[in-house]
Amino acid sequence: MKVLVINNDGGGFADYVTIDDGTTVRQLFERQVANPTPQNYLIRVNRQPVPHDQVLQDGDRISFTPVKIEGAA
């Protein structure tokens, strides 16, 4: 099945990816994020916060946004 993954870390990856049935949010997060520490990210499915063991559905929109994003000057 295909889900839209938005990784707002770094370059801001946003694309559809194919995942296996039964994949949880946590598994996808660990696959997509370089340093997967869930507490450092706002993790949402279809724009809503979800528990990490939620099983993903076809067409879900998953976004990972770092809690801390350092600005500059």
Next chain:
Amino acid sequence: MNPPQSASLRERLRLASRIVRQIEQARLAAPGPLPDYDWQRLLAIQRGLEMSRVRGWTAGLSRLRRQHASVVRTVIHHLEARQRDLDALRDRQPVTSICEILDDLAVLETEFGGLTIDLRNRTFSVVTPSIVLEGIELGRFQIVVPVDRLGEPSPYDVVALDPNAATESSDVFHPHVQGESLCEGEGRAAIRKASVDGRVLDLCVIVHQILQTYHAGSAYVPLSRWKGRTCQDCGTHASEEASTTCRACEDDLCQDCADSCAVCLKDLCSHCRSRCTDCQTAICHSCQEACEGCGEGHCRDCLSNERCSSCFDESETHSEEIDDGEKTLEGTIEGTSEPATAIESAVHAVGMGQIPVPA
């Protein structure tokens, strides 16, 4: 500033449709021009090289070859940039649908406790909760997104609603905000991508996360200096508690550089105070008194009869000499057979440059 309000479904729908149109237009923007000028130069140099080869000209050949290499590099640079643009276009997601934007707007309203849509000015905005970094309250910020700027790298303004600017820079309202501009740092690429894709929820959330993060190493003004003052004497930054103000010129001072006038006890900077020439006590210009003898500034305690100790000693010595002279004079008068008037005349005569003529 009106309080955040709920946008009607009609407003949201109109806004979402404008956002979709804007993103489509931004994607249709014509790519940059091809390097025609450089290409023509390249052809001209090529002809020049060919002519030199056929006619056996060697003068200027090395210059032509250098130009050739330089223009080739320029053309390659332009074409690589075009390649990147085409790749980016190919990788773009389909334009976000109106439904998705409506979902984004609904979550924005819930998450920020309000969504303001200004259809006339083609903007929408949300307001962050008050931002507190390292114990310093920086207040709320309004993230204003002009729809016409969507698709651009930084399509928003950040407006400080409860401005608490850094003392040393009145337009720095946050370590990473100058005026209405957020320096995005690590968030730059993700914001640009969200803008190009029309993901307005992600755009506002990323901006909010940057506002909630402090990076001391790259701040317009570090929080450690947010509320302190810069000493005008030594240039160091001191906290508010360790700072004072010169009571004469009102410049900021650190406590190390401030010195109190020994008379009026007011804090003074180095320019507004001097030292008593005698006792070296700090003293302000208005409490300083000039010695009537030498004219130098002194504190009141070091003046005797309006004179400093040196001038006073000198005047005392002079007075004593006069007294001694008078006593000597009196003794001579007493011990002589001549009448006092004659001696007085002699003294006066010497003093006035005149010689008395006896009658």
